[in-house]
Structures are given as structure tokens and as C-alpha cells.
Amino acid sequence: MNPVFLSKSERGKLAIQRREEEASDRDRGRDPDRCTRDRERERENETRSRERTRNEKRAEREREKELDAIKEQYFGFKKPKKRVIKPSEKFRFSFDWENTEDTSRHMNALYQNPHEARILFGRGFRAGMDRGEQKKLAARIEKEIRAEIRKKEGVEERPEEAAVQRQKEAAADLYDAFDMRMDRHWSEKKLEEMTERDWRIFREDYNISYNGSKLPRPMRNWVESKLSPELLKAVERAGYKSPSPIQMASIPLGLQQRDVIGIAETGSGKTAAFVLPMLTYITRLPPMNEDNEAEGPYAVVMAPTRELAQQIEEETVRFTHYLGIKVVSIVGGQSIEEQGFKLRQGCEVVIATPGRLLDCLERRYAVLNQCNYVVLAEADRMIDMGFEPQVVGVLDAMPSSNMKPENEDEELDEKRIYQTTICSVLPCHLLLSGLLGSA
Ligand SMILES: Nc1ncnc2c1ncn2[C@@H]1O[C@H](COP(=O)(O)OP(=O)(O)OP(=O)(O)O)[C@@H](O)[C@H]1O
Structure with a gap:
């Protein structure tokens, strides 16, 4: 490196700088407590930051808990049910018995004639059963009930009542072959031949509803x-x-x-x-x-x-x-x-x-x-x-x-x-x- 000419003032500045550096080196060597203080300060800072992170995490957890509580309030919460074992599951009895052991028939005659649901006076049908047979049965039951009522009241059957009953029985006999017949379109039928089904189709054809x-x-x-x-x-x-x-x-x-x-x-x-x-x-x-x-x-x-x-x-x-x-x-x-x-x-x-x-x-x-x-x-x-x-x-x-x-x-x-x-x-x-x- 070539020597550089320094002026007197520059040389003075450099000398002062050097002196200051030497003084500071000396001071550092003379103050051992300062390093310890620095280290303590660093440790304190670390502890404070750890504390802050912990607090933040706690606050986060609390916020989550609060959110869960709100969700539970509005969406409902299904607590897993504790399965309770019933005594009947714990102790299973076998109820198998022989037919001959059944004494209910001897105790009550009702068990020998199981009661069937009766459609009141021929109205309505039970699904899956022959409609014609149901109509006939309903007409017969109605006849019997009316006869019973008359007997109780001690009155005779009036001719017009008998005629109505006969008409119902005749309609029930006809029903099977009549109502379910799908041989002709309603437009080819006479008025008296129209069945319930025909009327339904007729109303649908003309979009009539009541x-x-x-x-x-x-x-x-x-x-x-x-x-x-x-x-x-x-x-x-x-x-x-x-x-x-x-x-x-x-x-x-x-x-x-x-x-x-x-x-x-x-x-x-x-x-x-x-x-x-x-x-x-x-x-x-x-x-x-x-x-x-x-x-x-x-x-x-x-x-x-x-x-x-x-x-x-x-x-x-x-x-x-x-x-x-x-x-x-x-x-x-x-x-x-x-x-x-x-x-x-x-x-x-x-x-x-x-x-x-x-x-x-x-x-x-x-x-x-x-x-x-x-x-x-x-x-x-x-x-x-x-x-x-x-x-x-x-x-x-x-x-x-x-x-x-x-x-x-x-x-x-x-x-x-x-x-x-x-x-x-x-x-x-x-x-x-x-x-x-x-x-
Ligand atoms: N059965 C029918 N056969 C042929 N034409 C008909 C029949 N009934 C009504 N018309 C004719 O259809 C036209 C409309 O009928 P009408 O005025 O009665 O309908 P409307 O439903 O009363 O209508 P608006 O809602 O406009 O009063 C009339 O010219 C009427 O003469």
C-alpha cells in the first residue's frame, strides 16, 4: 500500500479517535458487572415474551370455549347417551310354549271369534281384499244391525226400508263385475252404466275439480x-x-x-x-x-x-x-x-x-x-x-x-x-x- 500524505489536522483527528477507542477498551475491561446486567435483561425479556405467548394461548382457548358454547346454544348439542342395559336384556326368558298349553280359549269365547274391523254401512274398503266380497259382507252386516235395532225397538220393517236394503244387496252382487270393469270408455256407456272409475276419468278428461x-x-x-x-x-x-x-x-x-x-x-x-x-x-x-x-x-x-x-x-x-x-x-x-x-x-x-x-x-x-x-x-x-x-x-x-x-x-x-x-x-x-x- 502506498504511503498517503496526511495533513496535520487529519493526523490530529486520527490520534483523538485512536485515544477514544483505547479508552473504551480499557473501560470495558474495567466493568465486569455490565455483562451480567445485560444477560439478566435478556433473560427478563425472554421470560416476558414467554408469558405473553402463554397468555395469548389461554385467551385463544377461552375464545374457542365461548364459541363452542354459542354453537351449542344455537345448534344444539347431542351428548353421547350412556347406554342403559334394560333388565329384560340382561335376563332373557324363553316364552316358547305348546299350542295345547294356551288356555285363553277356554277362559273367554271371544278368542274363538277374532273380531274383524267392519266398514261402517258399506262405506270405504280395506286395501288388498276383494272389493266385491267386502261390499257383500257390508250389506249383510248392515241388514243384521238394522234387524237387531228393529227387534230392540219392537218395530216392523217398512216396505220402503226393505226395498232399499234389497237394492243395496243387489248393488253389492253387481259390484264385482260392474265397477271394476274396464271394457269400454265412459263415452261409450249409458249414464246408468257409468262407474265411479268412469266418472273419475271423465272429470280428469275435462279437468273438472270440485x-x-x-x-x-x-x-x-x-x-x-x-x-x-x-x-x-x-x-x-x-x-x-x-x-x-x-x-x-x-x-x-x-x-x-x-x-x-x-x-x-x-x-x-x-x-x-x-x-x-x-x-x-x-x-x-x-x-x-x-x-x-x-x-x-x-x-x-x-x-x-x-x-x-x-x-x-x-x-x-x-x-x-x-x-x-x-x-x-x-x-x-x-x-x-x-x-x-x-x-x-x-x-x-x-x-x-x-x-x-x-x-x-x-x-x-x-x-x-x-x-x-x-x-x-x-x-x-x-x-x-x-x-x-x-x-x-x-x-x-x-x-x-x-x-x-x-x-x-x-x-x-x-x-x-x-x-x-x-x-x-x-x-x-x-x-x-x-x-x-x-x-
Ligand atoms: N257450450 C258451448 N258451445 C259453444 N260455444 C259456447 C258454449 N258456451 C259458450 N259458448 C260461446 O263461447 C263464447 C264465450 O262464452 P262466455 O262469454 O260465456 O265465456 P265467459 O267464460 O263468460 O267469458 P268472460 O270471462 O269473457 O265473460 C260465447 O260466444 C259463447 O256464445
Whole structure:
């Protein structure tokens, strides 16, 4: 290494630095306690860090425990059950015995005649057993029970009771060969040949479903409906070859004066479905003349809009052709005085929008003193459009003397007049307000 020239000040600086280093070396040699202190400090630091790690681990464990407790509270916890050994498992007895050792038969005669579940009066079947045999057995049991009851009460069998019983027995004998027969389609069968199964297939074919009790059979065609010859002629004249499904289902119900809520798509023939039973009902009443026309119409049809009311009027007039029944329509947008005048001249049927009809009633242009048949066409829409108060107002104007029995299972007297309500509803609007419940 080549020698380097150092100035005087540089040389001085270097000398001072050297001296300082020497002094510090000397000091280190002179202070042995300092190393010990350093070591102690290091040890303390280590202990503190170990303590911290331990605390952290403890806190972690506690957090986990807490989490488990929360899980247990919300998800439940299945404690493994301790299996308890029952005494019966510990000591097993053998109960094998010989048939001859069974004394129960001698003790009680009941064991010799094991009792079979009996289907009450021929209703229902047990699965997996011959249905025909079950029917026959049920008919025999019913006969025996009735005979026993008569004997107890000391009464003789009435001829009509005997006839009914004979009929049941004959039906039971026939059942086997009759109900289970699948030889022909229902459309090839006469009405009296239709079996329960055929009716089921028929309803499925036309997508007819009901909700209600004691329902009459649907009608398969116009000829089998119980409509009068005049109405049948009018139906033929209208060109209706066969009834639509809603007509098949609801006309027989309407003819029995049952309240009906008919649910079907638009254009499915709901109008004829309620008009035909309504006209049949009217033909049973005395003809409208000077004596009774002041008491108002026999039936009222309410519709949400003028157009629908007019459409229903057209359809109704088609069917009144051979009956001489007068139909008047009362809708908004026309002179109310003129409508009042028409009403005073007498009519059997009023087809109206609810607002205008209530107006007529309030102004005494119309009365409903002998109206027991009300049809609410598109009842759902009327409620949606806010006509409920008007509809209720019209219903309130009708006589309340011909209400049906509260119990809907009770038979209706065919000869009596009952207040009847028919509603037509679109399938998409099944949730109606309380109005239909009170209808
Ligand atoms: N059985 C039938 N055979 C042939 N045509 C029919 C039959 N029933 C109804 N129609 C015709 O079908 C059309 C629709 O019937 P209708 O107006 O009664 O249906 P709707 O269900 O009341 O419809 P909307 O919901 O629009 O009032 C009418 O022109 C009617 O004449």
C-alpha cells in the first residue's frame, strides 16, 4: 500500500479517535458487572415474551370455549347417551310354549271369534281384499244391525226400508263385475252404466275439480242435463253442440239451487253456466204479470263493466227465446229514468252494474222484493274495482226470508225457493274478500 500524505489536522483527528477507542477498551475491561446486567435483561425479556405467548394461548382457548358454547346454544348439542342395559336384556326368558298349553280359549269365547274391523254401512274398503266380497259382507252386516235395532225397538220393517236394503244387496252382487270393469270408455256407456272409475276419468278428461259436499254428478252432454225442453231447444238454436267443462260441472249444481263459485278461464262459457240454471229457476215461479211485477225481478245478475253486462244480456236473451222471459239491463251511461220506466213495466231478470242498480234502488226505481237468485259475474273483478259496498247494498235489498240452512250438508227441499248465489271468478284471482264468504 502506498504511503498517503496526511495533513496535520487529519493526523490530529486520527490520534483523538485512536485515544477514544483505547479508552473504551480499557473501560470495558474495567466493568465486569455490565455483562451480567445485560444477560439478566435478556433473560427478563425472554421470560416476558414467554408469558405473553402463554397468555395469548389461554385467551385463544377461552375464545374457542365461548364459541363452542354459542354453537351449542344455537345448534344444539347431542351428548353421547350412556347406554342403559334394560333388565329384560340382561335376563332373557324363553316364552316358547305348546299350542295345547294356551288356555285363553277356554277362559273367554271371544278368542274363538277374532273380531274383524267392519266398514261402517258399506262405506270405504280395506286395501288388498276383494272389493266385491267386502261390499257383500257390508250389506249383510248392515241388514243384521238394522234387524237387531228393529227387534230392540219392537218395530216392523217398512216396505220402503226393505226395498232399499234389497237394492243395496243387489248393488253389492253387481259390484264385482260392474265397477271394476274396464271394457269400454265412459263415452261409450249409458249414464246408468257409468262407474265411479268412469266418472273419475271423465272429470280428469275435462279437468273438472270440485270443493264441496254432496255434489251432483257433472252432466256429460246436453241431453243428460235436466234442462227443460224449451231451454234445450234454445241451446241447440245457439249452436252449442256440447257443454263446456264449467257448464258440465256447474249447471247440475245450479239446478239444485246450490250456491256456486265457478272458476274458469275467460271465454270458457261461464255465462251459459249460470244463465241456464237461473232461467230454469225462473220457469218454476209464477209468470210475471200485473199482480207481481211491482215486486221487482226474480233474478239479478251483476257485472263489473257495462260491456260485460251487455254481453251477458245478449247471451241471456238467446236462451229466453222459447220461454217468454223478459230481461232488462241497467248500466251506467244511459238515462236512469228510462231504465226505471223499463223496470216498472216488469221483467224477470235484471242485468246490471252494481253502482247503477244501487242508484235505482235508492231512488225507488227498482225493488228486489221477490229476488232470490243473484249472479255475480267476475265477482273478483268487481271487488278489485271497489264495488263491494254497492254489491253488498244490492244484496241487502233482497228478501232474507229464504236463506239456506246453516249446515251445508243438510238436504235442500227441491220444492222450496232458496236464496241462491252464483259467482264466476277467473282462476288467477282466487283470493276474494269476505264478500263471497257472506254470499
Ligand atoms: N257450450 C258451448 N258451445 C259453444 N260455444 C259456447 C258454449 N258456451 C259458450 N259458448 C260461446 O263461447 C263464447 C264465450 O262464452 P262466455 O262469454 O260465456 O265465456 P265467459 O267464460 O263468460 O267469458 P268472460 O270471462 O269473457 O265473460 C260465447 O260466444 C259463447 O256464445
